[in-house]
Amino acid sequence: MNGQAGGEGGRSILIVGGGTAGWLTAAYLARYLGGRPGVTITLLEAPEIGTIGVGEGAFPTMRQTLRFLGIDEAHFIRAAGATFKQGIRFDDWRHAPSSEGRHRYWHPFEPPFQADGIDLVAHWLAQDSATRPPFAEAVTIQHRVAAAGRGPKQAGEGAFDGPLSYAYHFDAHRLVELLAEHGVTLGVRHLHGRLIGAVRDEGGAIDHVLTDRHGALTADLYVDCTGQRAELIGGVLGEELVSVRDQLFTNRALACRLPYDEGAADGLPTMTVATAHPAGWTWDIGLAQGRGIGTVYSDAHMDDDRALRTLAAYLGREPEAVEPRLLTFEPGYRRRPWIGNCVAIGLAGGFLEPLESTGIVLIEAAVAMLAELFPHHGPIAAPAARFNALMTARYQTITDFLKLHYCLSRRDEPFWRDNGDAASISDRLRDLLEQWRYRPPGRFDFTLDVESFAYFNYQYILYGMGFADEDGRSSSPVSGEAERLFRKLQFFGERAVADLPSHGDLVAAMRA
Template sequence: MTDGRSILIVGGGTAGWLTAAYLARHLAMVRPGVAITLLDAPEIGPIGVGEGAFPTIRSTLRYLGIDEGGFLRGTSASFKQGIRFDDWLHAPDAGRRHRYLHPFEPPYRSDEVDLVAHWLAQDAATRAPFAEAVTIQHRVAAAGRGPKQAGEAGYEGPLSYAYHFDAIRLGRLLADRAEALGVRRLDGRLVRAVRGTDGSITHLETEPHGTLSADLYIDCTGQHAALIGEALGEPFVSVRDRLFTNRALVCRLPYERDDTPLPTMTIATAHHAGWTWDIGTAEARGIGTVYSDDHLTADQAMQGLADYTGVAADRLEVRALGFEPGYRRRPWVGNCIAVGLSGGFLEPLESTGILLIEAAVAMIAELFPRRGPVAAPAARFNALMTARYEAIADFLKLHYALSRRTEPFWQDNRAAGSRSERLAGLLDQWRYRPPNRFDFTLDVESFAFFNYQYILYGMDWAGDAEPVPQEGGAQLFRKLRQFGDHAAADLPSHRDLVAAMRG
């Protein structure tokens, strides 16, 4: 039996086509008969900062039935095993630099030894960096090795991983998959959304397709937010009092040689008013400098990007982006849901843009009502998404709040008043113990407790916990170092792995 309901998605790109493909795949199983149409407006393009993802993307791509090798070929993708943070603790000083890795692999867990407690009990001046001590992934990533062997099953491997990719190509790949799953594509332009007496959307006026109507409208129009913002007037909740960056300059640089070593991590380098990302896809480097325009001018940011790349400013092809960190107060209003940038964006750090799309579309798929009012799940969806945005904002703020850099941007980030009460309370507790799973509500969290540990201890967080050396801890650390060395020797180089899997 079919229910005959219909969904109209406005806007393509990663948000629109991922939403379309996921809903088509899910609803075909549990609610057959739902018609999904996507209006792909050519003026709504990708923002250009979504070139990295979180490990959840593997489950999403597998669920959509996309072959991993085909994904790598189609999007110029490479593997990502985490993020290396350079110069976040302090600015370079006489050649002295600080760096740490936030890997995707959780710390090794033993029933006999609490490795975190043992690491904290060691001499801070001589102990290995936290991620290097508690996981083998640090050694694998630092050696430029891939997270798996080429012959292993798609989306599987001994180490956790995500990808770097070309966001525009990803949108095209998802569009092809969505259409194969039965999504109807219309190329055209949204003229306006028309509301009824109850405030909900009755229909859209478009060119050249005239009037389009549906039971549920999904706004994937990017920062323009043509439905949720312009038509419905849903307020935007800014978090710029906590997250200060709001501008980015983006460029792409080809490799000088085809065999240039390919990093298997995002490199995030702090500068005096923000940070610069550097990622390696299979075919080019994607580089962007993120900054606060309250602390840096556009010209200064451009010069900083030129200095980082080693390319003169007048020779760089740069795209300038602006964003307001925050989210819609209610991303689901009546018969309209905002997904992607129309629903909110915090900043490029930790690649949460696509992560939030994945979270939203998974909830829509599960909550979509078979019968009755289409807005029935709205309150639940809004509560979960708001809590998720707030949790991510706190996690991102943690990266800045622990810095010892002396520039005004970083001093402002350290100010106690720029932290939420929740984050301030957690930091007070973490002075006496490590973060653990009971600090978080899983349904609204994108990051696990160990992700917080990697940031805290990567940034030399000094608490007041009583040292608790663990019997057997030193021996287990030695074994982990050996396992890491063996893995780095056995696994292929990152570039060789990508080339083999691309075929």
């Protein structure tokens, strides 16, 4: 079949590539633009190219995305093998394990508790750093709930609602299957085939693409979701990747999936565990049918063989008993993910690293922006400059947020020492860190349109890593009212642990 990827009389969109980026883009655009006359959406997918599956965790924004798509939460839990995620636990990031023990801190999704006239963060800073509880434990009940293995809600509560903020862990392959099925019900036309080339017109835009099964396909807008291959935005249009390897050093991962040991699933974790090692970190995600585990590292600081031994040691196995998949990536982004009639979303537009689930966060941000900016009339490239500016700024702010996790470490291995080098920290982040020596991060430090993380996300990382442990942070006394509020939060946390179901029971009830 040769011809246009869409129908006649309206604007047609051809998404090249499936995976999480392709099918989330297809379903979202179909939902957002489906009511507009003449808009057609086609997705071309090569069946032999599988989902990479690095990002098997999401951020709380995923709840709003699924709700918007019209996917029932319980159906999502069943179909995607999903579990609930209430944040991330960071082990050994501040310092390496020693005879004095290990350091651990939490980044919960629930913001610090707010009370009229009482700034709990300031009062926590005023307490003695040697005796006060950890920041996340002091200012939110979610730390206690997650540590106890409780779910963030009751099974009978409304879809995507609950007393605590949460996201999900999921099987990336099964999520893609769910999004594809849902996208087709929303009217997405699904073509199986492989892109073999593209032809540009006299102005340099894409005139049509060539496929192995469907001949030439044309569209008003081409969406490149071909992953790191970036076949259209990079291969055809020549937009180079801007590397941020000078700031974020990791560029490889060894990933595997393991079944639970007998009875281990009964204690289903409700957070991602991120454990630092000499040249990076290891993720450990609890899925419904097993654990997703991978070690992320910098090949400038650790070779593949040592990375395999590091992963095997984490798993308590011999290296020859572990058969992980090697994933490689260059941390960076394209300054112009939208050129002419082509826009790149997902890995084709850029990728930083798996930390904090930013891969899927950036897909969500890009597709929501594309949907809202989509030009139904006039030049198809009219929103490109605005889209590019916002996405570039978002990549830069996320790079700073991820760097924050590394540059505060006191580990003495070369990888960690290099991360603490001021030359590897952006001017913006260095300036903010200097200001935050005298006050907590606040909302005026950030421009919401280009931020994926709120000021309190920065607070959890800063204070979890001991940034406020030096003398002179705050000289204000802790008020009696603040002390009462701290005790009340502890009481509410204990009540929540008693009232909420175990995470395993919650997932089982929603799957039933």
